[in-house]
Amino acid sequence: MIACQRPLFDVPEDIAFFDCAALAPILTASRDAGLVGVERKVQPWRVRSPQRIAEPDRIRALFAGLIGASAQDIAIIPAASYGIATAAINLPVKAGERIVVLQDQYPNNVLPWIMKRAREGAELVFVARPADDDLTTGILGAIDERTAIAALPHCFWADGTLIDLAAVGQRCREVGAALVVDGTQSVGALPFDVAAIRPDFLIVAGYKWLLCPYTFGFLYVAPQRQGGIPLEHSWRDGMLEGWGVDWRDGHLDYPEGWQPGAGRFNMGETANFISTPMAIKALEQVQAWEVGEINASLRRITETIIERTSNLGLTAPGADHRAGHMTGLRLAPGAKRRDFDDLQKRLEDKQVYLSVRGDFLRIAPHLHVNDADIDRLVAALADTL
């Protein structure tokens, strides 16, 4: 169990912040790396080409280490939508084939598949949530020989209901379906092992559970998918290895091949001078803490809150289906929905921050949260509900 890490963040004592599933605070070490990064292009002659290669390579290796992959399986992308779009153009579907998603799944991993349905005639299957919160059984039941793609998260974005992706991955391989995982609400705070789950594509936006800056994310591409087509044809970031301009006999020599591994899927201008060093500091810290330990420590926080708010008529997902690092509290059946109206705003007035998402009061702490924050959240909920 990791003790409260408040000194590594810049969160004042009077702020109780439980909204990391929206935007997590960055570490002060990342902020400081960002300040150095901002200075670099003030004096661009000091930016050396090797730096521009070394930093992206370093962050790819750090992210790969989090999910049991190799650095060369990782591409740097701006957002989850970019990664899902890359997966979507590389996974053909035929008319009548199915794409399996969850009901109410986060739109970034639904909209591209709705478009694919419109263009290629695939069918979209939305798996509903059962009363017992067992999403996995429903998903396994929906994946069959007609399934081309299962596009899923590791846990439900509004309340952290866990999905057994190892079982889903196995089922996908049995029926020859591709598995696309949006790990934005889990990787970094919930262990993920590509060797166990074997996704074809895994996409993670960094600004939540990876404590990265906004507009910075990662795409894992399974080795057998690395021959695919990237969204961009970026000369330096997808094709050349290095920064040299090749002239031959007075003419420019255009590269014909792609970078090995997932490098071809890198966004253009990959080597963001500011965000990359910030992200490096964040992932180094996540690795130092260790994801399993992060999960156990955040689980202690969410379990404490679930327990201490149960007398307010709030219910969490079933105990067997909790991702741990985040949770969502729902009003008990019969409670009036209007109790949730303006709740987020009323809590903000008390400097207690979380998100209301549909019927869910989403509670998403990180290691900056201390016991006093938990007390304030519980007391504020008792006051406002």
Place this chain on the structure above:
Amino acid sequence: MISCQRHLFDVPDDIAYFNCAAFSPILKTSRDAGVIGAAKKAQPWRLGNFEFEEEPARAQTLFAKLIGAQAQDIAIVPATSYGIATAAANLPTKAGQCIVLLEDQYPNNVLPWIEKAERDGAELVFVARGEGDDLTAGILDAIDERTAIAALPHCFWTDGTLIDLAAIGRRCREVNAALVIDATQSVGALPFDVTEIQPDFLVVSGYKWLLCPYTMGFLYVAPQRQDGLPLESTVRGHVQKDGAAVWQNGHMHYPVGWQSGAGRFNMGETANLISLPMAILALEQLHAWDVGEINKSLRRITETIIERTGNLGLTAPAVDHRAGHLTGLRLSAGADERDIEDIQQRLAEKQVYLSARGDSLRIAPHLHVSDEDIDRLVSALADVV
């Protein structure tokens, strides 16, 4: 004519920096905005509409004004390659049709067309440099009824040889060809007017002549092309009031239509908390200076250098075809690229910075350049050439 603006930059007196066609220095005001931006996500509860809506809109407005367009015609992209990929995905070509490019054109506006030509069976036409550095005549000659797309810059990237894009735009419209401009080496330092040139797509990476941070660029999409398909399906690209996920009657409601205007083409996580405020200050300063004035002032610098190095056996593009803000000095016949790279290296040792590109020493000043810098460049060249 704008006098030297060194005080707005942080370029020490002993640095003579003429490498803005590679990376321009950012302004001190942009740096200060970046310092604030880098700290913002340390306290995410303070972020809101200003960062996620107003700042992207402000950057789009400022860029639009630079090229005579409307804010709704502009998308924010990470890199040139992203913008060209968007254009390529939305301009169908048929077998036997032609795509017109320049010989030795910058790869980001060539590689996607090589791929497209292979896939669609189109033909690539590389226009060679004509007598007297007249690129325009050759391009006009190459564009005919078979031309589907002309994909060109406003000036040649190694030496600033100017292309008459208004004439080319007219020719494209006569034969129904689309015009795609990579203006990364010109917009911000050479006047560009979309009402006159009428491109279908215009892409600009910001880190050169827009004095923006790296990984920050702009895409202009002509109104008649705005119903195209973006590379990504973002939530914000779709019709939705506030960009937030919408719950209705206990379930997620997925938007079906796209936003009007070029907003659908925005990259995912558009609202970069650090780069956008930096870019806004840079674009505001460009407007305050005025692009026409910037061009004149930089032209005075490049013309002075051309004149004072004439006795060293260096030749610039013919006087009628100079973009002005950027020039390339060619070594006398017999020199090869190794000689040129060696010169670049020896100049860098004297803290005089420029780039060796092809057979040219590329000289790309901005308004930080002082008369002393010009003296140092000229005497350093006299020493090493």
